[in-house]
Amino acid sequence: MRLLGFEVTRPRNEKSLAPVNPNRGGWYRILESFSGAWQQNVEVKYDSVLSFHADFACRTLIASDIAKLRIKLMQQDSDGIWTETKNAAYSPVLRKPNHFQNRIQFMECWVLSKLQRGNAYILKQRDGRGVVVRLYVLDPLLVMPLVADDGSVFYQLNTDSLSGIPESSVVVPAREIIHDRFNCFFHPLVGLSPIFAGGLAAMQGLAIQNKSTKFFENGAQPGGVLTAPGAIGDDTAARLKSYWDENFTGKNAGKVAVVGDGLRYEAMTAKATDSQLIEQLKWSAEVVCSTYHVPPYKIGVGALPSYNNVQSLNVEYYSQCLQVLIEAIELCLDEGLGTGETLGTELDTDNLLRMDSVTQMEMLDKSKGIMAPNEQRRKLDLKPKAGGDSPMLQQQNFSLEALAKRDAGVDPFKTSPTGPSAAETQAANDNATASAAKDALLEIWKGLG
Incomplete structure (x- = not known):
């Protein structure tokens, strides 16, 4: 069977292909946010973490900053200097990776897949010459790495019509997949998302936001308890609670309540200032930033650095956050496209590290x-x-060669007292020139006579 331009054949002994299990030993490890979290029913929900503002901002900032970098095809000359070039085998696919994504959309999808799932799987499509003409970023949930008994790596792909995979459970060799992985803590073929480390902080931040939302929906009036001096029945308690909720919460908060029969209202929830919600929310956002290695000020958390140097701030952000992701993409593209030793890809970082106009000049x-x-x-x-x-x-x-010739003289700096000075030398040259001119005039005069 042919798929995306290459022949796909199922291995003769499918049992020889084993799915990658990062939890070796036959037992599946529960990856907890902290020791004992599972027993305490502390759950880190993946979809909820993705909606936390700091996590969302870090992922989209990194993906957009990398995606805006133009992919250049570079060639090395005989002097070892890399210059930009064009090549009919590689330039078209770098300019337009597939039929439904442009270069920026493709790269954003690549980086987001790597950050959110720890793995980015890019499927190659070849033409009749075996040249890669299309690249597709696959859904990481539809891909499973497989390892054969001899150590060969394969990938099991499930149905993905957009990427041209019509059948389910298609097994392709590793040479047809570009696998960019991140934080391989438990297995070299299984990457781990930063959400593993920052998920609990994100859940805490969401809990603070939900608590604050309910707090202000209730008119910033804390909940409390209605107490009576004597015993009351359940029906009476339910009626009083319903009456209080309908008339003195939400849009009715702040109205005057008249209670009798010794009833008393006691507030139970601490005020927002006592809970330090803003400080806790800021701390949870900073923890998320640290897992992505993004400076907090880049996403609006915390104050900007005191020094005003745009390039220095961007260099810091590049070196601690983006550089490893950018170089990994370049290397994956070089190996995946088979560019060889003297050709390679490079992401143009000039726009990212652009200096202010004065510094640039x-x-x-x-x-x-x-x-x-x-x-x-x-x-x-x-x-x-x-x-x-x-x-x-x-x-x-002066060139070094000219200076060397000067220094090779007996007295290159004319420091000897017996030697003629520059003025004397010039005068002697002038006299010699005048004498030669006089002799020439005499010869002409004699000729005329």
Whole structure:
């Protein structure tokens, strides 16, 4: 059977393929947010964690920042210098990965899958030449890694019509899948999402938000207990509770309540200021940021750093959060597309690490002698000018070769007292020139005579 341009055959002995189990030993490990959480019925709900504002902001920030980086195809020359190039076998699929996603949408889907599930599975589609012409990000819940007895890796794919997989339980070899995985704590083929570490903090933040919502829906009036001096029946207690809820909560909060027969209202819930909800909510958001290695100020949590240097802030964010994700994508694309040793992909980080205009101009000014004027103009999206293809220096700068020839002389700096000075040398040269001119005039005069 052919699938997406390559031949798919089922292994002769399917029992030799075993699904990857990160919980080795025959027992499935319960991954708890803390020791004893399962016994205490503390559940980290995946869908709820995804809706927590800090977790949502971290994932979408990382995915959008990486997706906006243009994918460049680079070629290494004989001097070991990498320059951007185009190639008919690789450039089209990098520019348009598949029929329903552009480059940004494809890369966002890749990064979100990796962050949310710890794994990103990209299926290749080949043409008749065996060249990869389409790339599809698969639903990680529909993919299972398999390992054969000899250590060969396969992937079991379930039905995914959008990606061109019509049949269920199709097994493909590892060479047809780009598997980008994250935090492989329990098995080298099974990645782990940062939600594993930040899920409990996200659940706490959601609980604080839900509590605050109910608090303010009740008119910021804390709940309490109606007490009577004597015993009352259940029917009377239910009637009093219903009467109180209907007339003195929600939109009726703040109305004057008249109670008799010795009834007394006692507030039981602590006030919002006593519970320090804002501080707790901020702490839970900062914990989530730490699991993604995102500086909290990037998602609006906490204050901005005191120093005003845009490039330094972006470099910090790049080095501690984005760099490992970006380089992993580049390496996965190189290996998945089979670009070889002298070709490779590179995500253009110039837009991410863009400097402010003043700093950029200072950098370009200091790069004289290293960068040609046209290379500097290209950084500013300006067209090249004639004569600007070579680096330039001021005239008083000498090459090392010229300085070496000067130093090879007997007295390169003219420090000897017996030697003629520069003025004397110039005068002697002038006299010699005048004498030669005089002799030439005499010869002409004699010829005329």
